[in-house]
Amino acid sequence: SLCSQQMLLEKERRVKANAWDYNDRFSYADNRIKTSKYNIFTFLPINLFEQFQRVANAYFSVLLILQLIPEISSLSWFTTIVPLVFVLVITAVKDATDDYFRYKSDQQVNNRQSQVLIRGSLQNEKWMNVRVGDIIKLENNQFVAADILLLCSSEPYGLCYVETAELDGETNLKVRQALTVTSDLGDISKLMDFDGEVICEPPNNKLDRFTGTLYWKGNKYPLDNEKMLLRGCVLRNTEWCFGMVIFAGSQTKLMQNCGRTKLKRTSIDKLMNTLVLWIFAFLICMGVVLAIGHTIWETYVGTNFRVFLPWDTFQISAVFSGFLTFWSYIIILNTVVPISLYVSVEVLRLGHSYFINWDRKMYHSPMGTAAEARTTTLNEELGQVEFIFSDKTGTLTQNIMVFSKCSINGQMYAGAFMCPQKTACVDFSFNPLCDRRFKFFDSSLVEAIKMEDPAVQEFFRLLALCHTVMPEEKSEGNLVYQAQSPDEGALVTAARNFGFVFRARTPETVTLCEMGRTVTYQLLAILDFNNVRKRMSVIVRSPEGQIKLYSKGADTIIFERLDPSSENLMYTTSEHLSEFAGEGLRTLALAYKDLDEDYFKVWMKRLLFASTVIENREDQLAVLYDEIELGMKLLGATAIEDKLQEGVPETIACLNLADIKIWVLTGDKLETAMNIGYSCNMLRDDMNEVFVISGHSLQDVQQQLRSAKEHILGLSRVSSAGHVEKTDAFADDSVFEEAIIAEYALVINGHSLAHVLEPQLEHILLDLACLCKTVICCRVTPMQKAQVVELVKRHKRAVTLAIGDGANDVSMIKTAHIGVGISGQEGMQAVLASDYSFAQFRYLQRLLLVHGRWSYFRMCNFLGYFFYKNFAFTLVHFWYGFFCGFSAQIGLDTHYWTAVNHLFIWGSLMVYFAILFAMQSDGLFGIFPSSFPFIGTARNCLSEKSVWLVVLLTTVVCVMPGLVVRFLRVDLFPTLTDKVRRLQQSRKKQGPQEQNLRRVRRTSSRRSAYAFSHQQGFGELITSGKNIRRSTVSSLCSPERIAQSHSSSWIENMLKRKNEVSCASPESEGGAPKSGNRAIQTRSKKSTQTELDI
C-alpha cells in the first residue's frame, strides 16, 4: 500500500543517468523485491494478530478467559487451551514455512548478478542493489533486471532482440532499438559521461506503452516502448547491451502486473462461517433458556435445598445465579460451535492434497513432474468450478510447430500421422546437416528426394529460400535457426532435413546446401509478409542465372494468382488442403514463377523508385508486389501442426460436457487464437455464429456487442415462437432442438477488451459471453486477464479457475478462485503463484472431475457428520440441564472428547474407547484424584448389558429413517449417478461389453493459420543488412550493394510507416478482402495493430 500511495503522488518520473544524488531526492523504489510478509521479529506479533482476527480463535480465547473464572467454570481450562494452542501452532508453522519459501525465492532473484557501471568501471552488483538511474550492462540470454531504457548494443544501429515470454507469453523474438544519438555510446568512458535526463510517466502496469522524453545536450528525444527493455524479458541474439534503469523493483511493469496475493477462501468456508454464526446464536439462545430455567428453579426449588448446599457468598439472588449459569452453559455447550471443525477441515484438505500429489494419473513421466497441490485449502472448490480461464501458449499448445504433412505436385506425403509410434521415423542419416529432433513418417518423400524428382526439389528449395529466418552456425554443421515465428522455423527445418539446408545469408545472398552441394543464390528482393497480402515471396537468381520468384502464403490468396496451367493441380491440392485442415493443421500453399530477365529489371527499377517516394509508398509497393506475383505455378502445400498438448480437445470436450465454460485469454494474435480454438474443438464450423468483437472505440464495441446479443436472443425468440424462416440446414429440426443446438462463440480483441471492461459495458459482455459456448480473448495484457477473471468472479458468483504457464498469467492465476500453473516449462512464476500445478493441460480433467468431486463429496459428508456429532453430544447437556436444576453440571464426561476431535478424525471410536479406559484407569486416578473423578465408570457401565441394548436400539432407530429416505430417492427419483451405477451393475452381470468411445472429430474448414498468424518478418532488416553482424557483413558482402540507398533509410521508413498507419487506422478498413467469414473481415483492422507491434 505504501507503494501505491507513492504511485498516486508521483505525477511524473525524472531520472538522470549516473547521478545518484539527483535521483535519490525522489526516493524511488530500489530494485529489491519483497513478496514475503514477515521477518523473524515481526513474525510472532503479526501472525498472532492475524490469527486472532479469525472468529474461531477469538471465540476460543474468550472461552478460555471465561473458564479461568472459577465461579462459572464448569470445565477445566485445559480443555480449551490445548486445542487453541494446537491450532495456533499448526497455523503459525504453516505460515512461517510458506513465507520462508517466498523469502528464499525473493532472495534468489535479489541476489542475481548484474553488471553496473559504477565510478567508471563495470562492477558486479546484486540485482537488489541496482538503482534507478544506474547504467547496467546485459549480456546474451540474461534476464533484464529492471525496466531499462536501451542506450546501445553490440548490434548495429542499437538494435537488440528480446524474448518476452515471461511478460506476454509470446516466444518469438522482438526487436528493440536504441535512440540513434545514444546508439554509439558503446564504450564505458562515453557511457560515464552520459548525463541525459529522462522524464517519463509514473510507474504503471501497461506493458505495451511507455511515453517519456530524453533531455540530453540540450535536445529533446521522444521515448516509446520500442526503446524499453522490461524486467522479465530475456536478451537474445545480442552479445551485450547497455541500458539505463528507469523503473526498479516493485515499480517495474512486471511487478505492477502481479496482482496482490489474496487469501483464497472456498465457498464451503463461507458456508461454514455463516453456519457457525447461526450456531453461535443458537448457543446464546440455549444459554438464555437455561439461565432463565436456572433462575426459576433456584427460586422455587433450589431455596429448599440450601440446607445441603448453602449459597456462596457472592450469590446475591437467584437472578444473579442465573446470570452466572448463563456463562457456565456457554462454556459447557461451547462444543456446539464447531471450532474444532476448522482444524478438522484443514486436516481433511491436507489429506486430499496428498492424494492429488500422489496421483499417478497426473504424473507426467517425460518431465518427471507429479501434480502438486500447493495450496491445501481449496480442494473441494475444484468440484464447483464453472469457469475456466486458460492461457493458450504453453497451456493448450506445446508451442512447438511441427512440419507434419505436405502435398507436392498433387501427391500427398503424410505417413501415419495419427499413430506415429507404429511407423518408423524416416531415416535422415543420408544428410549430415539434419536436425535430429525432426521426425517425419513418410519415407516415400525421401525416396522422391533421392530420385531427384524436380517438383519435390523445387518444393524444398522454396522452403529453404523463401523466409526471413536468421541462421546461426555455432560450430560446423550445428545450425540454429532464429525464426521470427515458430512456423517459419518448422518449415526451414523441414527443408533442412530433406537435404535443402539453409546455411547462411547475407543481404544479397542465400547459401543453401542442396543434397550436399553448396549453392549460393542471389537474393534480389524480399516481398515481405503483411496481413493484407497474407503471403511472402522472394526473388532469387540461381547460380545458373535464372531468376525465380518463390512465394508462399494463404491458399485462398495463392490460388487466385495461379497460372491457368496449374488448375488441375490446384483442385487436387485443394482437396489435400481440406484434409489437412480437417486434422487441425495450419496450411500454406507454395508457388513459384520463372521471371524474365528484362521484365524483372524493369520491375526492379519501379520498385526502387517506389521505395524512395514518400507519399503512399506502402500502396505503391503493394501494387508492384501484386503485379509480379501473378501467374505463378503451384508447387504444393505444407501442413504444420501447432502441437496441442496431448489430449487437449478431449479434455475440453469432457469439461464442456460437465457444463464448465472455458474462456481462452491469450496474448497472441486473433488469428492464432482462433486457429487454436478450432483445433481444440472450442470453435467449430457447425457453430451458428462466431462473433468477433474488434471495435476500436467504445461506441463500436458497444454496437458490436449489442448486435451480437440481439442476434442470439432474436434468433432464439423467433425460433421459439415458431415463425422461423426455414433457411438453413437445421430447418427441419424441431424448434425446441434448434434453441438448444444453437451454439455461439465470441472472440474479443485486446483493444476492444479494454473498452468492454469498462463499467457500462461489463454487463452486456457478461450476458453475451454466457450465451456463448466459447469465449476467446486475444491480445490480452496480464492485467486484463485478471480483470476478466475478476469480472466474472464479481458478477456471476461462480467458482473460477485460471490456468497458465507463464509470468503473464500470474495475475490471472492469483485473481481466480483457483489458480493452476503448468509446471515443467521454463519459468516458474506461474507455478509459484498457483494453487495447483501439473505438467499437462489434460490433467485438469482429473483434477476437477475426480479429485474435485471426491473432495467436495467427502467434505460435505464430513461436515454433515461433524455437525451431527457436535449437536448430539452437546444437546445432551441441554437436556440434562432440566434434571440437574440447570446448574451447568455435565451429565457425561465429554470434554476430553473434544480434545480428541482436534487430533483425530478417523478411528474416533477406537480412540474414544482407548482414551476412555485410559482416563478412567487406576493409575491416572492415583496421580490426579481430583482431575479424573470418573474412575471405573467406563468399566462398570460398559459391562451393563442394557447399555449395549440401548446402543443397539439407538443405532437401529437412527439408521432406519435415513435408509428409508435414501431408498425412496433412489427408487423413485434416481439421479444420473444412480442410473449410471445401475447400468454398470447390470453390465457387470452381463459380462464385459465393448465400450463405444465417442471420438472427437475435428471439423474441416480450411484455415491457412500460419498466414494469418504470422507477422511482418525481418525482410526489410535482412535486405538492409542491418541485423547482420558487422564482421559477417564485411566478410560476405559484395562490393556492389544495389540496395544501399534503400537500406539506409529503413529506420526512417519504419517510423514513417508507423505514423501513417496510426493516423490512417480509423479509416483503413476499406480494403478488406472479400470473404464470407466475419473473422476474416476483422483482419484488416488487425493488420494495423500488428504493424504497430513490430
Added chain:
Amino acid sequence: MGKVKGKPGPLARRPDNSAFKQQRLPAWSPMLTANTVLPFFYFMALICLLLGVWLLLTVQNTQEMKLDYTEAETCNKCFEMRKNVSNANETCICTVNFRIDKPFEGDVFFYYGLRNFHQNLRRYMDSRDDGQTVGRKKNLKDPSSYCEPFLKDPSGRPIAPCGAVANSIFNDSFTLRYHYSNGIGEVPLLREGLTWYTDKYIKFRNPTTDNLTLAQVFEGTAPPPYWQKPVYKLDPSNPMNNGFINDDFIVWMREAAFPNFKKLYGILFRNDNPFTKGLPAGNYSIDISYNFPVQYFRGRKEVVLTTVTWFGGQNHFLPIAYLVTSSLILLTAVVLTVVWWKFGKDGKNMKE
C-alpha cells in the same frame, strides 16, 4: 518428446503405485435396490420384535417392591420430628409393614431411594475432595477449597470428609424382618460388596495408618457438621469397613445423575433357610432408624426390593422400545413395499 523410461532420475519422483495413494482401496457403497432394502427391513423388524419379546418376558420374571416410607405408618411421627432441627440428635425409630405375595427368587437387592434430591447440581458435585478420600495426608489436613463451606469447622479444624456431598450423607438405617408363622426374625442382609471394585479399592482409600489406629490418623479433623459420628466409627460392627472405605459412604459419594434415584443398601444373604432361594412370600416389616430430613426440599424416601435379570433390574423401557421400533420398521417396510410395487418396480425411473 522421447520417452525417457528406464532412467532412474525422472521416475524417482513418480508417486507410489499403492492402493492407498492411488485411492483404489476397496470400498463398499451399496446400491439401495428393493431386492436388498426390503428384506433388510423385514429382517430388522423381526430381530427387534424377537429381542423385544425376549426382554419383555425377562422383565416379567423380575419382581420389584417399592415402599414410600416418608410418612408411612409410625414414620409419620418421625417425619414431624425431623422438621425441627433442634431434634436432630434424638433418635427416632419407626416400623413399616408390607406383604410379598409371590416369592422373590434369586438374588434380592435392597435399595433406599430418594426423590427430588439433587445430587447432580454442579456446585454440589464439585463440593468434595477426591484427593482427601483417596487417602492423601496433605488433603486430609488441608482439603480443597471446592469443599466450601464445609471445609473447616468453626474452630478451624479441617473437615474429613469435606464438602457438601459427604455432609449430606443418607443416614437412615434399616432392619428387614420376616414374619414367620411363629414370630418375627431378622432377614440377613449383606452390607458389604455394595460398591464397584474400583471405588472400594482404588478411588477410596484410608490414609496410611503406620500402626496407628484409624482414630489416631483422623485426629485433628472434624466430622462433617451433619454427622453424628466421625468417619472412622461409621460401622461399629466391622472395623475394616470404617473411614473412607465404608461401603455406605462410597455408595453415597457416587452421586446420582438424576434427582430421583435409588442406592444399594444391602443384598440378601442366602445362606440360611428360608432365604436360600430368595425372599419367600409372606409378611415383612422394616425397622427404620429415621434420621434423614426430606421435608426441606419436598423429597420422598423409599425402600426398594428387587430381583435382577441378566440385563439389570426391572426395566420396562427397553422391551417396549424394542417392540415399538419393531412395529415402526414393519410399518415402514410395508409402506416401502407398496410404494415400490406401485411406482418403482419396473425400474422405469431408472431409464433415461
